[in-house]
């Protein structure tokens with residue numbers, strides 16, 4: 446399932462990010478892909494220890510930590526530091542699956558990638574191509590979101606970014622280890638959470654809200670891995 450988290454950054458903030466990223470020290474993105482994925486990757490990327498990337502990435506993680514929709518959808522246990530990429534001049538990232546396990550900065554902790562995330566930083570009309578296509582049973586779903594919006598998708602899905610044939614596509618991307626490992630369980634918890642929110646918005650005194658909230662937490666207790 447694809448989940449959009451709108452307005453992680455305002456359009457003005459995203460423009461500020463782009464202005465700084467345009468000056469950054471970009472490198473061949475194939476250097477950081479696994480052996481198979483590298484063959485499909487013709488984009489640019491900032492080094493993991495790039496000070497600009499670290500600063501912007503930390504600001505993104507702080508912002509997400511205060512966004513209830515992100516918390517409800519991802520149920521994050523660990524969030525890897527965002528990385529930054531840029532596609533231009535036909536650059537693309539062909540069909541691939543993300544690595545299952547990443548090493549967190551510091552080199553000790555292993556992080557399982559349950560969710561993949563792309564924070565779009567360029568406005569969709571400023572570039573041609575550059576759609577993110579994640580494959581599910583129902584078929585391909587090309588997505589290009591406004592600058593500042595985040596797309597969450599299961600890290601297990603085959604996905605690609607189509608060639609950027611005009612303009613530049615800047616993005617931040619990162620992985621999340623969730624408290625709830627499977628997409629199916631996270632999807633049910635999010636649907637239940639949405640219903641509880643809707644019910645209590647309609648009638649704050651609705652007694653079933655208490656019961657459903659208890660059910661939500663008891664399901665989470667059953668499924669949580671921390």
Ligand SMILES: O=C(O)CCC(=O)C(=O)O
Nearest residue numbers: 530543563577606616618
């Ligand atoms: O640029 C994107 O939106 C996705 C990048 C990606 O799939 C990856 O780096 O594994």
Ligand SMILES: [Fe+2]
Nearest residue numbers: 541542543604
């Ligand atoms: Fe990927």
